[in-house]
Amino acid sequence: MQTVKMVVTGPFNAGKTEFIQSVSEIDVVSTERRISSASEKKVKDATTVAMDFGRITVDEDLVLYLFGTPGQKRFDFMWEILSEGMLGFIVLVDSTRPETFREARSILETFRAYAPTPYVVAANKQDKKEAWEVDDMRHALRLDSKVKFLPCTATSRDSVKTVLLELLYSILSEMENGE
Amino acid sequence: MALRGNLRDFTITQLLNLINLANKTGTLIVEGPTELAKVAFRDGKLAYAEIGQEDGSLASILHKAKKISPTQFKAIQQRARQIPDKELGLLLINAGYLTQEDILINLQQHFSNVVHKLFTWVEGIFRFDNELLPPEDRINVRLDLENLIIEGSRQLREWEQLQDEIPSLEMALKFTERPGANIRNVNLSVEEWRVVSYINPKNTIRQIANAAKMNDLQIRRIVYGLLQAGLVELIRPEGVPAPQPVRVFPTEDKEEQKSLVNRLINRIRSL
DSSP: OEEEEEEEEOSTTSSHHHHHHHHOSSOOEEEEEEOOOHHHHTTOSEEEEEEEEEEEEEETTEEEEEEEOOOSGGGTHHHHHHHTTOSEEEEEEETTOGGGHHHHHHHHHHHHHHOOOOEEEEEEOTTSTTOOOHHHHHHHTTOOTTSOEEEOOTTOHHHHHHHHHHHHHHHHHHHHHTO | OOEEEETTTSOHHHHHHHHHHTTOOEEEEEEOSSOEEEEEEETTEEEEEEETTOOOOHHHHHHHTTSSOHHHHHHHHHHSTTSOHHHHHHHHHHTTSOOHHHHHHHHHHHHHHHHHHHHTOOSOEEEEESSOOOOTTSOOOOBOSHHHHHHHHHHHHHHHHHHHHSOOTTSEEEEOOOTTOOGGGSOOOHHHHHHHHHOOTTSBHHHHHHHTTOOHHHHHHHHHHHHHTTSEEEEOOTTSOOOOOSOOSSOOOHHHHHHHHHHHHHHHHHO
16 A cells, blocks of 8 residues: 655644545544643634544545644644655645734745645635734735745635645646756 | 853843842853854943944044044054053043043943843854953942933833744745835945845745844844835745645545545535
8 A cells, every 4th residue: 555645734723634635535633732822822722732634545546644743833743754755745824813923924834944845825714703814914925926825725625626636736737847 | 149041041131130139249151153242340330341243442442433543543543552441541531532421331331332232142152250340440330220220121122022933944035926026225234234135035034134144033034024025025945845734634535634624624614
């Protein structure tokens, strides 16, 4: 059995667990713990502390694993471990919380430094009324026009599929250009 | 237990807070990457501070603050070099050149500036010597630490934000290829120009900092400004091989790898 992996990263509460849940054929193996910090508790009650783990069986010989990283900076020691051997990565950004954009940018830079693999950035929660527009977010995140920046709703399977496919197209294109 | 440690674990602001709360008397000695600083306290208040080879004599401080003229400074240097600061201060007051308040305010300002400089140090080791009292031959002040602590806390927050923005100094910088953007039309400070002159995909930010004689905080501030203005972007330094991902594909064969990605694409499409 061959296995490959992709990593879903982003700041706290960006929607990484939901993203994986939307396409995983198994219930996401999550390492969520109740939040103790008051400021974080305002946002949600439980968070990922080690990783989320989802699976998509491609055929009898190939399985894709999706790993979600913990969003809080104090667990960033997990990032490097999770990024090892990844095919590519997705940076998920909460479109409704501009206060996390700076951190998202920093996470992106950190993962780029870990491995020169292709990546896409997804603007999650685009279904929410208070979501920032993707173009505005691109400027705020200082993303180069060449970087794929996609609108996304992590709870929608179709939306998650689009993001995964765009990442795979980037991987394929990079392989072809590298030849 | 001796008060000693590393600035990475215990910041200058935290040290000042401790000295303030414990009403400590003694001297904090901080060995930074290039300089050594000594800051003396009496009963939890700042009494005296000096940094590196900087001339911390009263005459030099008053000259820098333009409280005495270059001629007066030269005359003091030539004729009164051996006079202790306290005596010199009395002479200046008695001669009607300055008031006692003038002298104290300028000394407080100078000592505060030394501490402000220390806030920018993120590397270094420190120790607090209870036995080393503020120097007798220099004029001591009694400056409350609260304002300095508040200022230090602000800088600490700034430092944390800058670390988030620029997590590694091992990255290089290159000028952005935006049509219409011309760095010559931007008003940059001398320090910013100094950094700009070293920007090259081969130079890491740390190398630029070393060449421009800037510490971590100073270089991060400038790079952050240039990034925000969209004038530069972070890149991996040229000539440094990118870390190779550890066995991304289960096969080494390029065609098999492509086939694998195509299988993944088909599977995701079919979900």
